[in-house]
Amino acid sequence: MRHRLKDVAERAGVSVKTVSNVVNGYVHVRPDTRARVEEAIAELNYRPNLSARHLRKGRTGVIALAVPELDIPYFAELARHVVTAAAEYGWTVLIDQTGGRREQERVVASGISDHLIDGLIFSPLALTAEDLASLDGTPMVLLGERVDHGPADRVVIDNVTAAREITEHLIQLGHRRIAAIGSQRTDEGASARLRLAGYVEALRAAGLAYDETLVAPATAWHRADGAAAMRGLLTTGVRPDAVFCFNDTLALGALRALHEAGLRVPEDVAVVGFDDIEDGRFSVPTLSTVAPDKEQIARLAVELLASRLDGDRSAPARALKAPYHLELRESTRA
Amino acid sequence: MRHRLKDVAERAGVSVKTVSNVVNGYVHVRPDTRARVEEAIAELNYRPNLSARHLRKGRTGVIALAVPELDIPYFAELARHVVTAAAEYGWTVLIDQTGGRREQERVVASGISDHLIDGLIFSPLALTAEDLASLDGTPMVLLGERVDHGPADRVVIDNVTAAREITEHLIQLGHRRIAAIGSQRTDEGASARLRLAGYVEALRAAGLAYDETLVAPATAWHRADGAAAMRGLLTTGVRPDAVFCFNDTLALGALRALHEAGLRVPEDVAVVGFDDIEDGRFSVPTLSTVAPDKEQIARLAVELLASRLDGDRSAPARALKAPYHLELRESTRA
DNA sequence: GACCACTTCTGCAACGTTGTAGAGCGGGGT
DNA sequence: ACCCCGCTCTACAACGTTGCAGAAGTGGTC
Numbered sequence: 001m002r003h004r005l006k007d008v009a010e011r012a013g014v015s016v017k018t019v020s021n022v023v024n025g026y027v028h029v030r031p032d033t034r035a036r037v038e039e040a041i042a043e044l045n046y047r048p049n050l051s052a053r054h055l056r057k058g059r060t061g062v063i064a065l066a067v068p069e070l071d072i073p074y075f076a077e078l079a080r081h082v083v084t085a086a087a088e089y090g091w092t093v094l095i096d097q098t099g100g101r102r103e104q105e106r107v108v109a110s111g112i113s114d115h116l117i118d119g120l121i122f123s124p125l126a127l128t129a130e131d132l133a134s135l136d137g138t139p140m141v142l143l144g145e146r147v148d149h150g151p152a153d154r155v156v157i158d159n160v161t162a163a164r165e166i167t168e169h170l171i172q173l174g175h176r177r178i179a180a181i182g183s184q185r186t187d188e189g190a191s192a193r194l195r196l197a198g199y200v201e202a203l204r205a206a207g208l209a210y211d212e213t214l215v216a217p218a219t220a221w222h223r224a225d226g227a228a229a230m231r232g233l234l235t236t237g238v239r240p241d242a243v244f245c246f247n248d249t250l251a252l253g254a255l256r257a258l259h260e261a262g263l264r265v266p267e268d269v270a271v272v273g274f275d276d277i278e279d280g281r282f283s284v285p286t287l288s289t290v291a292p293d294k295e296q297i298a299r300l301a302v303e304l305l306a307s308r309l310d311g312d313r314s315a316p317a318r319a320l321k322a323p324y325h326l327e328l329r330e331s332t333r334a
Numbered sequence: 335m336r337h338r339l340k341d342v343a344e345r346a347g348v349s350v351k352t353v354s355n356v357v358n359g360y361v362h363v364r365p366d367t368r369a370r371v372e373e374a375i376a377e378l379n380y381r382p383n384l385s386a387r388h389l390r391k392g393r394t395g396v397i398a399l400a401v402p403e404l405d406i407p408y409f410a411e412l413a414r415h416v417v418t419a420a421a422e423y424g425w426t427v428l429i430d431q432t433g434g435r436r437e438q439e440r441v442v443a444s445g446i447s448d449h450l451i452d453g454l455i456f457s458p459l460a461l462t463a464e465d466l467a468s469l470d471g472t473p474m475v476l477l478g479e480r481v482d483h484g485p486a487d488r489v490v491i492d493n494v495t496a497a498r499e500i501t502e503h504l505i506q507l508g509h510r511r512i513a514a515i516g517s518q519r520t521d522e523g524a525s526a527r528l529r530l531a532g533y534v535e536a537l538r539a540a541g542l543a544y545d546e547t548l549v550a551p552a553t554a555w556h557r558a559d560g561a562a563a564m565r566g567l568l569t570t571g572v573r574p575d576a577v578f579c580f581n582d583t584l585a586l587g588a589l590r591a592l593h594e595a596g597l598r599v600p601e602d603v604a605v606v607g608f609d610d611i612e613d614g615r616f617s618v619p620t621l622s623t624v625a626p627d628k629e630q631i632a633r634l635a636v637e638l639l640a641s642r643l644d645g646d647r648s649a650p651a652r653a654l655k656a657p658y659h660l661e662l663r664e665s666t667r668a
Numbered sequence: 669g670a671c672c673a674c675t676t677c678t679g680c681a682a683c684g685t686t687g688t689a690g691a692g693c694g695g696g697g698t
Numbered sequence: 699a700c701c702c703c704g705c706t707c708t709a710c711a712a713c714g715t716t717g718c719a720g721a722a723g724t725g726g727t728c
Contacts, residue, residue, distance in 0.1 A: 004714060015678050020716060028675055050450045051388040052714035055683050060385060062428070062450075069414065071612065076410040080403065083431050092450070094396070095429040097417050116384045116396070116426070223616040256616045278405065282557040282590045284618045338684060349708050354686060362705055386684035389713050 003044040012040040023048060062092045063305060064117045068100035068125050072222075072249065073277040074294075075123065078143075081298030082121060089306055091118075100125035119305045139308040141301045145190045151317045153304045155297050157324050159191060162290045163198025164205075166272050166326055167244055169288070171206045173332060175242035175270055178203070179214040181229045181254060182221055182246025195246045195274065214240055218250060226253025234261050241269060242332075248273035248280045251287055255331070271331040285330030292324040337378040346374040357382060396426045397639060398451045402434035402459050406556075406583065407611040408628075409457065412477075415632030416455060423640055425452075434459035453639045473642040475635045479524045485651045487638045489631050491658050493525060496624045497532025498539075500606050500660055501578055503622070505540045507666060509576035509604055512537070513548040515563045515588060516555055516580025529580045529608065548574055552584060560587025568595050575603060576666075582607035582614045585621055589665070605665040619664035626658040 005023075009016045014037060021029055022037040029037075040046075054060040065082050067075040083093045094117060098104040105124050119139040142154035170178050180199050184192040196215070203210050213236060216229035226245055230253065233240060245251035251273030258265055265271050265285055273280060273289040280287030300320045308315075339357075343350045348371060355363055356371040363371075374380075388394040399416050401409040417427045428451060432438040439458050453473040476488035504512050514533050518526040530549070537544050547570060550563035560579055564587065567574060579585035585607030592599055599605050599619050607614060610625030634654045642649075 005716095006714080016714090017679075017716080018677060021677085024716080028677085030676065033676080049389070049714050051385050051394060052683090053716080054385040055383070055389050055685085055713090056715045056717085058683075070404070070417070071407065071411045071414045073405065073407065073410070076407070077405045079429070080405045080431060083404070083429070092428060092430070094426060095413070095417070096426070097414060223612065227616065252613070252616055256618060259618045278557065279586070279613050282561065282586055284590060284593045286590075339686095340684080350684090351686080351709080352707060355707085358686080362707085364706065367706080383684050386713090387686075389683090389715085390685045390687085392713075 003046045004049070005046075008037065008040045008044055008046050011044065012037045059118050060116060061090060062094050062117045063119045063121065063302075064094045064096055066096040066098055066105070066120060066122045066124075068098055068123065070095065070097055073279060074247065074249075074275045077277060078123075078294050078298060081295045082302065085295075085298045085302040089302065091302075098125070119309055121301045121305060139305060141304045141308070143297065143301060145194050153308060153317050154319050155300045155304065155322055156319060157292045157297070157322050159194035160198040160201065162274070162292075162324050163195040163244070163246075164202040165198075166274070166288075166290050167199045167202035168206070169326060169328065169332065170242045170244065170270060170272060171202060171208070173242075173270060176208060177211075177214065177238065177240045178208070178242045178244060179216065179233050179240035180244045180246070181216045181226055181233070182218045182250050183215050184217060184219065192246055195244075199244055213237075218246075221247045221250050223249050223253035223256070226250030227257040228253070230254040230257035231261070234258075234263075239263075239269070243269060243271050245271065245273045248275040248277045248287060248289055251289070251331075252279060252283055255283060255285070255287070266330065266332050276327050280329070285333075288326070288328045288330075288332040290324055291327040293322050297322040337380045338383070339380075342371065342374045342378055342380050345378065346371045393452050394450060395424060396428050396451045397453045397455065397636075398428045398430055400430040400432055400439070400454060400456045400458075402432055402457065404429065404431055407613060408581065408583075408609045411611060412457075412628050412632060415629045416636065419629075419632045419636040423636065425636075432459070453643055455635045455639060473639060475638045475642070477631065477635060479528050487642060487651050488653050489634045489638065489656055490653060491626045491631070491656050493528035494532040494535065496608070496626075496658050497529040497578070497580075498536040499532075500608070500622075500624050501533045501536035502540070503660060503662065503666065504576045504578065504604060504606060505536060505542070507576075507604060510542060511545075511548065511572065511574045512542070512576045512578060513550065513567050513574035514578045514580070515550045515560055515567070516552045516584050517549050518551060518553065526580055529578075533578055547571075552580075555581045555584050557583045557587035557590070560584030561591040562587070564588035564591035565595070568592075568597075573597075573603070577603060577605050579605065579607045582609040582611045582621060582623055585623070585665075586613060586617055589617060589619070589621070599665050600667055610661050614663070619667075622660070622662045622664075622666040624658055625661040627656050631656040 005016045005019045008019045012019065014033060018029065018033065019037050022034055063086060065079060067079065070076055070079065079095060086093045121141050121143065123143040140152050142152050145156055145159050167178065180196060182192055183196050200210055216233055218225040218229050226249060229250070230243065243254055245254055251271055254271055255265060258269055263269050271287065273287050276289045276291030280289055300322055304318065304320065339350045339353045342353045346353065348367060352363065352367065353371050356368055384395070397420055399413060401413065404410055404413065413429060420427045455475045455477065457477040474486050476486050479490055479493050501512065514530060516526055517530050534544055550567055552559040552563050560583060563584070564577065577588055579588055585605055588605055589599060592603055597603050605621065607621050607623040610623045614621030614623055634656055638652065638654065
């Protein structure tokens with residue numbers, strides 16, 4: 001059923017190695033020999049056994065992308081771009097879900113390597129710097145903002161500045177009681193911490209008081225958490241006139257809760273998110289948000305990984321910044 | 335850096351094969367030998383080379399999931415369930431995007447196999463029966479409804495009946511001018527054809543005329559296409575009083591277009607979708623839809639693949655039906 | 669015609685693992 | 699005392715591929 005180099009070689013009347021040479025595009029093969037071999041390959045529908053090739057070469061041509069959850073739109077969109085960018089390097093992408101659980105993230109970061117993958121692009125939530133330090137050297141690129149995760153390449157966006165800018169946008173529109181949804185107390189909430197810091201910076205710079213009752217925590221960042229947090233904010237007395245949600249799904253949940261409470265967006269309460277997921281362009285109202293350049297993030301991550309694989313594996317870690325911009329839509333129209 | 339069985343064997347003072355036996359849980363190993371080996375494994379942080387193991391065993395422990403696009407929520411949610419279900423069999427899932435393009439789908443269906451994967455779960459849009467027939471035997475499970483795709487296992491839901499039921503729901507609510515969004519003329523639109531058939535069946539059964547001007551095509555099924563189609567329907571004279579969108583993203587786009595046109599949902603126009611994606615539970619209004627049991631679809635697909643891998647590869651193809659139900663929400667409230 | 673350089677092709681070994689066959693040992697039954 | 703069996707472990711070969719070293723053939727130069 002499945003044929004090997006040997007079968008092709010016998011059929012073409014050449015050695016195994018010559019077939020291998022043809023398959024790999026070695027130049028010093030006579031045209032007629034090449035033709036005979038190619039014919040045999042076609043007739044037998046020969047395909048190389050990648051396991052064997054990889055065993056021999058020490059490379060697999062597969063990289064892994066590990067994200068918390070695939071059905072979080074941000075990660076799905078990111079995954080798409082990573083797969084596309086990796087294809088340009090001839091890589092296949094193996095996608096892993098960690099659920100954001102530390103144990104699973106550790107398994108992925110170490111165990112998954114097992115010579116099955118050449119490298120890893122990793123968006124960790126719970127992993128600590130020590131976990132990473134303990135890994136032997138599967139080349140790895142981290143996505144996201146954990147400030148303390150030791151010596152690995154990574155691609156980040158400037159969360160603090162982005163959060164400050166989108167908050168400033170709300171302030172410029174005249175909002176004064178600006179709530180935040182999505183804060184997290186645990187170590188896992190690195191993004192949350194940085195975005196909260198940007199929010200606080202903007203308030204301070206505008207001379208607005210930081211009011212802790214306006215900051216709603218959210219353990220997960222799903223729509224349901226955003227809706228619940230918004231409902232909570234609405235029942236605590238004075239209503240905010242704007243809300244900065246730390247990602248778009250939270251914001252979409254918040255929009256929903258505001259709708260249920262009979263409040264208009266942006267007239268009664270303005271809403272902004274973070275991530276610029278597709279949904280936010282079609283929600284009612286459409287969602288103002290921070291738009292990280294996901295394509296660029298994916299491209300940079302793949303390039304970092306490629307240069308790490310081809311180059312010096314002990315070179316110092318690099319951190320690249322990906323651009324973002326504010327995408328202002330109906331949920332903050334003046 | 336990276337250690338092999340041989341290194342462990344030397345350190346533990348046993349043969350390579352004994353280490354292999356320990357790693358694979360072979361029972362006839364003396365406890366003290368086992369302990370020594372395990373200690374050596376731990377000290378060296380040994381991990382098996384999967385390429386070598388797979389070369390030897392002929393199995394890779396990797397299956398592929400091929401979908402048109404990862405950032406279509408339905409496929410992302412499905413992917414999540416497939417990854418989870420596959421994990422129970424100890425499989426890793428490699429995810430491929432075909433973009434729905436026939437050429438890419440053919441590459442995935444044949445080329446990708448290349449001994450890298452044991453099997454494939456495949457959601458094809460454009461692939462023809464001949465394409466499939468020409469493949470040598472990588473075990474494959476097809477998802478979805480193409481009626482004509484030859485002898486491969488597949489998991490389907492009853493699209494025609496589901497579409498009829500959701501249309502009947504609209505009819506029962508008193509709607510009479512029921513539009514449909516998402517029809518496709520090409521061969522690729524198997525789902526579209528079946529859902530249209532169910533829609534027509536329901537109209538016929540209720541004695542309603544089938545009006546072609548109420549059926550809007552959509553080449554892709556993204557939000558933007560749904561919005562465009564809805565705008566088109568609104569400008570063609572008599573306004574429909576309900577719309578059946580062939581998937582949820584189309585429906586979310588349609589909701590957006592209705593909102594822009596100043597029409598209320600469901601008071602002026604009722605809307606239903608298909609797929610039950612997360613977004614539809616938080617949109618304004620929430621979306622009535624056909625909810626296929628995605629977890630079940632994924633589980634059945636993985637099980638079919640498993641039984642094909644372990645069992646008779648030439649057994650007749652099986653088609654399993656996954657359940658669905660109607661999820662009625664605000665967009666069709668009476 | 670001797671030499672050299674280049675082209676074309678080949679055989680061997682090795683990548684790290686596991687299946688098979690079997691060696692050595694000790695215990696229990698006769 | 700002998701045989702047999704089961705336990706424990708080992709040696710070897712093989713999975714399909716490619717790097718390396720080199721053999722054979724071709725043609726050009728002095």
